[in-house]
């Protein structure tokens with residue numbers, strides 16, 4: 001069994017930063033990550049791509065990841081890419097699979113830096129080949145230098161579609177049209193938060209720059225799109241959409257990219273029994289954390305977008321801050337010294353977070369995201385429709401775990417990562433109670449599917465308690 | 466559905482998709498290769514046997530599962546190509562044996 005002071009799960013901006021600070025304070029650090037290289041999603045493949053032509057079209061914020069990855073590599077932390085965490089027990093014992101071998105890692109403290117995922121936004125046809133998330137398309141561009149073959153339809157809201165379209169056009173790709181799903185009136189609602197956001201003016205200007213670039217390129221934009229549907233038998237053939245004021249159209253489409261914001265990856269903290277709370281404005285759960293990022297469970301920290309969506313710069317700051325506290329708790333750093341070092345990090349973090357109320361209000365997801373039409377498959381794994389969930393409600397007042405037991409929704413390999421919030425919202429509407437009260441699936445191990453062969457490999461090395 | 470920005474591939478390697486040789490580039494994911502094929506899908510579902518293709522590319526949807534070098538239900542978006550790798554699109558029920 002390997003034993004370390006600090007186990008960091010995730011090698012994105014937060015995990016890498018935490019590793020650097022933890023090492024500077026003499027902690028023995030192991031970083032595991034399911035990706036093959038450091039950088040997380042934002043800096044995917046940054047070590048090999050940043051210096052290339054493709055790196056140039058991805059922009060400065062992407063290139064910035066190269067320095068962070070280099071600092072991480074030089075930190076002296078043990079780094080094991082391609083590792084899947086499938087169970088973590090208090091104490092801590094982490095069960096990890098790498099190269100089809102399972103093993104147990106013992107750690108005195110844990111920093112969960114598992115980032116975010118795109119918010120699942122089910123609509124009829126979203127399971128057809130040809131429908132991908134915008135984030136997925138951007139990963140294809142970063143990792144494989146790959147773009148949609150034909151002019152692509154993009155539907156969604158938030159900064160990511162704008163950024164991706166700008167990159168795609170620079171790369172020589174084409175956009176058939178952008179279906180902007182941001183509801184009417186959001187800008188007015190967000191404006192009161194603008195003064196607070198002015199500290200992050202640079203980011204706001206960047207967003208406006210992307211919009212201007214799209215306009216110059218003549219990308220057709222349809223505003224206030226409320227409903228979309230992908231139509232086809234074995235793959236997407238057409239895209240149907242409807243705007244808030246009832247304008248409908250059907251267009252032919254081969255690839256449809258969708259994006260309705262991002263939500264923290266909540267499974268690892270839930271598995272460790274960390275307290276979470278419902279965020280109305282981000283419509284998701286976020287872990288309850290103290291000012292160091294420590295959760296309700298002693299010695300378990302959450303850093304990065306997993307602590308609440310705030311972007312890469314905030315993620316790095318949160319990683320450093322959490323590592324300082326871990327060093328204090330493990331007896332390597334005095335409290336005073338940690339406070340002193342955390343102070344400038346905290347004020348930078350404050351500036352990053354100041355932009356969030358404005359962005360969160362501006363890009364709050366459209367209500368249809370949480371109220372898919374009856375025929376929509378909500379659980380992609382077990383193919384359970386919205387109708388089936390609503391039918392169950394007629395029989396009683398089920399919670400997410402009863403729904404899971406009755407329909408198998410949430411029981412497939414993704415473990416509710418794609419359907420969890422949809423189930424919560426459908427139940428909340430049907431039962432007329434707030435989503436925060438309905439709750440979320442109980443998260444049970446394994447967090448990722450494990451094969452019998454992998455379990456057997458564990459048995460050969462260790463007796464499992 | 467998707468295409469490479471640069472064609473032909475520099476430093477191409479060969480992998481096999483359902484037995485057919487296919488060009489790939491070191492460092493890219495198997496899912497990225499599948500999305501460039503004429504048949505751009507990875508598996509059929511256990512319940513209704515409908516086709517699925519990689520959707521999230523970051524390990525959270527499991528629609529990219531395929532058989533890789535004989536091992537079933539591998540997340541191809543988290544698996545990088547290697548010379549001679551054999552990919553088989555996966556039909557129906559997941560297998561737990563490995």
Ligand code: FES
Nearest residue numbers: 522526527529542
């Ligand atoms: S594409 Fe979603 S898990 Fe691989």
